[in-house]
Amino acid sequence: MLYRLIRPILYRFQPDTIHPIVAGGSELVARTPILGRVLRRYFRVDDAALRTTVDGVTYPNPVGLSAGFDKDGQNLHFAETFGFGFEEVGSITGREYQGNPKPWARRMVRNESLVVNYGLKSQGVERVAQRLERTHVAMPYGVSVAKSNLPDCCGDVAIADYVKVYVRTKDLGRYATINLSCPNTTDGTPFSEPETLEPLLKALTEAREQHGIRKPTYLKINPDIQREKLDRIIDLVQHYRLQGLVIGNLIKDKARAHALLDYPDDHDLNWPGGISGKPVRNLSTEAIRYVYSKTHGKMTIIGTGGIFTGDHAYEKIRAGASLVQLITGFIFGGPTTIRNINKRLLKLLRRDGFTNVSQAVGTDHKK
Numbered sequence: 446m447l448y449r450l451i452r453p454i455l456y457r458f459q460p461d462t463i464h465p466i467v468a469g470g471s472e473l474v475a476r477t478p479i480l481g482r483v484l485r486r487y488f489r490v491d492d493a494a495l496r497t498t499v500d501g502v503t504y505p506n507p508v509g510l511s512a513g514f515d516k517d518g519q520n521l522h523f524a525e526t527f528g529f530g531f532e533e534v535g536s537i538t539g540r541e542y543q544g545n546p547k548p549w550a551r552r553m554v555r556n557e558s559l560v561v562n563y564g565l566k567s568q569g570v571e572r573v574a575q576r577l578e579r580t581h582v583a584m585p586y587g588v589s590v591a592k593s594n595l596p597d598c599c600g601d602v603a604i605a606d607y608v609k610v611y612v613r614t615k616d617l618g619r620y621a622t623i624n625l626s627c628p629n630t631t632d633g634t635p636f637s638e639p640e641t642l643e644p645l646l647k648a649l650t651e652a653r654e655q656h657g658i659r660k661p662t663y664l665k666i667n668p669d670i671q672r673e674k675l676d677r678i679i680d681l682v683q684h685y686r687l688q689g690l691v692i693g694n695l696i697k698d699k700a701r702a703h704a705l706l707d708y709p710d711d712h713d714l715n716w717p718g719g720i721s722g723k724p725v726r727n728l729s730t731e732a733i734r735y736v737y738s739k740t741h742g743k744m745t746i747i748g749t750g751g752i753f754t755g756d757h758a759y760e761k762i763r764a765g766a767s768l769v770q771l772i773t774g775f776i777f778g779g780p781t782t783i784r785n786i787n788k789r790l791l792k793l794l795r796r797d798g799f800t801n802v803s804q805a806v807g808t809d810h811k812k
């Protein structure tokens with residue numbers, strides 16, 4: 446309610462201006478001992494039915510903050526305070542990159558969507574890792590690993606960059622995600638192609654064995670990936686014994702995303718960047734459904750894209766996601782979003798006779 450009142454004021458500022466102020470300010474408040482505790486008590490929904498264990502990691506609830514909100518690991522207390530069950534920090538790249546020319550994000554309010562063009566802005570793995578080493582939160586978090594968006598960071602140099610981030614963050618966070626699909630980098634998305642993905646997975650597997658990396662590792666893909674390509678990626682994930690997929694990232698095919706908008710006039714096809722939020726919702730849910738069915742539920746899926754409500758989250762869980770994540774729904778919905786989603790999830794679980802989240806995963810396939 447309060448957020449609805451202040452939202453028009455926030456919308457007077459560009460997202461690039463308002464994001465660091467709101468996220469940074471809220472992080473400070475979240476770290477304040479008494480106020481932080483009061484806020485946590487209000488926003489966090491603590492219920493055994495929401496607790497879930499995935500690949501050996503126990504999450505207090507299945508609703509995470511997606512990669513991109515907290516690129517440099519500066520907002521973990523904020524995410525914990527506002528009710529998230531986990532967060533994905535990053536994407537973190539080997540070297541520092543200041544980001545693409547601004548604007549990095551444009552709001553399309555009526556379309557419930559953002560046009561995102563950060564281009565893997567990152568302080569670089571060393572700085573972020575040192576910060577994470579000093580940060581202590583009870584909430585589990587994952588680390589999103591990407592390659593530096595710099596002109597020379599292609600081919601083997603890019604693979605070495607991924608490996609550098611993966612190894613430097615090996616003891617940080619409870620899982621890693623290899624982000625293949627950032628659409629806003631200068632050389633496109635080279636590792637989304639199965640032919641180029643294989644040497645990357647090989648190098649990461651060698652690093653995992655050499656450095657004794659035990660934490661679950663997932664691959665993040667586009668929600669609009671062609672089925673044939675997805676089949677080959679599933680085979681590679683199984684071959685290299687990764688735990689699963691994060692589905693999915695921003696829509697990179699702008700024309701396709703444009704056609705999915707409720708108000709296409711609010712969007713300019715010349716704007717660079719990928720599209721988040723509502724237009725991603727069904728594409729990602731259908732990709733989740735496909736992977737779950739193809740792998741007979743044996744591969745972990747983290748579902749993201751267009752989640753604004755508990756019903757949207759539940760839809761992805763029933764389609765096959767063990768965990769869900771969001772970012773755009775939280776930006777538009779404000780601080781009570783995750784509380785509302787978790788409360789609604791509890792109601793939906795009870796309605797369908799489930800005593801915990803894991804019982805609901807993939808149930809659409811068992812009808």
Ligand SMILES: Cc1cc2nc3c(=O)[nH]c(=O)nc-3n(C[C@H](O)[C@H](O)[C@H](O)COP(=O)(O)O)c2cc1C
Nearest residue numbers: 511512513536624693694721722750751771772773
């Ligand atoms: C502002 C913004 C920045 C993002 N940056 C990243 C990123 O650095 N790495 C990544 O894997 N995904 C990134 N994403 C994609 C999100 O993690 C998510 O996959 C996508 O936005 C779909 O979820 P949503 O509809 O809930 O936003 C970003 C998204 C937004 C909105």
